[in-house]
Amino acid sequence: MNGLLLIALSAAYLLVLFFIAQWAEKRNVLSWKKTGPFIYALSIAVYCSAWTFYGSIGRAATSGIDFIAIYLGPVLVFPLWWIVVRKITRIVRVQHITSIADFLAARYGKNQQIGTLVALLTLVAVTPYIALQIKAIGDSFIVVTGGSAYSWLDPVLVTTIAICAFTLIYGTRFLTGNKPKNGMVTAVALESLVKLGAFLIGGIVLISYVFGGSKKVFAEAMQRPELQELFTLNSVSESQDWLWLIVISGFAIVLLPRQFQVSAIENQDERHLKKAMWMVPLYLLLINIFVLPIALAGRMYLPESSPSDYYFLNLANAYGGNWLTALIYFGGFSAATSMMVVSSLSLGNMLSTNVVFPTFLRPSKTKDYSTKIILTKRLSLISIFILGYAYYHYLAINTPLVSIGLTSFAGVAQLAPAFFGGLYWRGAARKGALAGILVGFGIWLYALILPTLLSNLGLGADFLANGLWGIKSLSPIYFGAATGMSAFTAAAAISLLANLFVFVLVSIFTEQTKLESNQAELFVNIFRISRRNYDKAGIWQADVPYLDIKSLLINFLGDKRTEEVLDRYARINGINFNETVQADSRMISYAERLLTEAIGPASARIMIASVAQGDEISIYEVMDILRESKEVLQLNKDLRQKHDQLARATDELQQANTRLLEYSDIKDEFLYTVTHELRTPLTAIRAQAEILEDDDEMPEADRKMFLSSIVRECERLTKLITNVLDLEKFESGSQKLDLKKESLKELIIEAKDTLRQLIVQKEIELDCQINSSLPEALMDRDRIIQVMVNLLSNAIKFCNSENGKVIITAYVLHDNLKVNVIDNGSGISKEEAKLVFDKFYQVKDQTRKKPTGSGLGLAICKNIIQMHGGEIWVQPEPRMGTRFSFTIPLVLQQMPTEKETT
């Protein structure tokens, strides 16, 4: 594929990502109820970097199935996600923490040494990992374009700059303040989808279509002895390797700066964690499905010189065509970019808050740091990219992807004892953490980094072989060689074990400072602290002039944001700030947390200390606060229960009241409508009677006309009154059915006979399709006839006036008798269909003459059918008019005793 085209496509991809991020930012997608949890879970899949995408295959091709260990570790961690990560996110939120270095610094007494050490350690450990992503982009670019790189344009450098720009725009916008980075997180989640999609599509096309299915690939591989060994664990040392890979990768999914960023810092809602618990392991499974088949296919179908890391791309190139190759390239590209974006953001932040600020920020009441802070963060971020690129350019040329990645993992794992110890062990002390990390980190540098560096530079073969000062056991690779473990496992195991040992030992033998033990208490028992009491745990003495605090905040946050946050604080706490107000300890703690977001916990503490007197409250006081918290929480719980009970009772009362009111409304409405319906015929009767009374000389014909009209209106009145009484009986429940075994067919015929004259008179074609073998059912003879007469006369009334047609069908359906009465009138609308069974509803259609009827017939029908345990409904009949249907159960299961009121 043409290099320029690929660059253009990559640029387009980044641009699309950019716009989606912008959209997500505006719409605040992480707070969406349905998508939020998915985005959170997908963003955690940033774990799968280019190393996963290309390196796993490379590893599988050379060492077999042990690549799985790197995913087994995380999968084993996820069942604990709700317990462990929820605790972490809670602490992160309460303490306003923005990175893992802040986390450890805050835990160990807001200590600067810890923060700086952790920041530097992760920087050293992760920079090669970023270089790995750059290397993957560069290598894959060359594979796709066939190495036709342009001398005037380094595509890798261009891409790195583009990704750096993207991160700058979407990350540092929010550097001061813990605002959610919706855009960035959504972009990362989207990239997770892209890389998974590319991997699966590529895998399916190559393995299933090109190579005839994975079964065939495995079968072929089994024929070759050199490939067989890839499937087996064949020694104790190899299972040791597995164990340590699982442990280290399990730590990595929590502790890698980018993982800490997406899973704890960017978490918006603790409930999202639950979705991640099953989604992320599923994701890891899916993205590994094709690793082994592709690795085997690469070994079998590609020339031996082909680099195993790029089997996937080379296979696609050789067997799948240009577009498949490009697709896989973009899968890898998205894996690399998402890792780079999140890692650089978290590393840049750590570098500035834990290395740069502590060194250069000095308390000052006049100096305005707010713009410099953001600038520093931007520069830190850019320098991460520069470091990564430099490492790639000068050191990473010949190292396989996996070994760089694993080295990083082992480095970051050095934080595990101090981190998890700090989370669950109150006794974990600052000096222990410091010593443990230093020892572990030192061994890691000596045993893992040094040999790589030396061999890359072509130096030190003698040193590696004979050890320091000629003492063999001091050689970086001695331990591995002596135990038979791989050099990597040996170094990782010994560094971690030494780290843990030193950490525990020193922690036990050192005394914590008061601030340290307070923080330990607050971390370990985070779930027992209520938010309100948390502020009390501040260590600051009250009565600092408010203006001092304000000017301090302005120095770091700028005017606008300071006004904003102070306004909010004043609003929430009902304080009216003016120049004479003294800030209390809560207010000072609040300011400290705001500063922590901007410059890290240690620097924030120093800044606050410059204006406020530290009041070293004792551990007993903290315990008091905790106990109080606990009591308040218990009290809250009791109150809540009481409150819930009360709310439930109120609710029930309210509902009962509403029902009563509704019932009474319905009654009123009913009475009002009845009287209205009575008034209309009465009006006609009275008017006509008065006319007759006044006019003795009226012609005979007119007299007849009025008299017969009076009789008709009287009949209408009678019918109305009968119907009202009928309905009243049904609705009050006093109407009883006289149930006997009856033949439905007979009843229908009887109803038809009642209306025979009307049918003949209106020349209606009546089509009766009744199954002659209909079984008998329990029915009230007169009532069912009443229903049929009602439906039939409606059908006659509303069917086509020219050539009216009515169809009656009756049959058995699902243990029910079912009857349909269909007319060919002008049909019924959906809205009307819902209303026709209501009392006094009359079909409104101005093209028809007003139908004469009480408006109660169908309401009565509904009652009758429901009392039989059946249903009645109406719907438009296709190509005809309207269809009324009802059912009567063949076996009456239960007599409904109470009728619905509507």
Next chain:
Amino acid sequence: MKKILIVDDEPSIVMSLEYLLRRKKFDVLIARNGTEALNILGKSTPDLILLDIMMPDVDGYEICEFVKTSPELKHIKIIFLSAKSKKSDIEKGMQLGADAYMVKPFSTKDLLAKVNELVN
């Protein structure tokens, strides 16, 4: 000859009123629903309208409002004849500018007296 428009969807009532008014030498126009009434008002101008309220399409209130707000028609007298007997219904009708409101069933003598009073 004074012209009276009857608007009601109840045939027996229309028939009675028509007979009654013709005999008193009124010119009678008939609308069986609101739409017909509006059509007739577009063509001719009666002196008085006997207006039912509950009709399936355009109701009596709307017709009253239409008549009393249009400059050419607002001189037409309107008597509501309705089964709606609530105080609020009557008040609403009068507020819309009707000249009288008679609750059904009404006495034909009272109706004729009201008609005569309004058109002369």
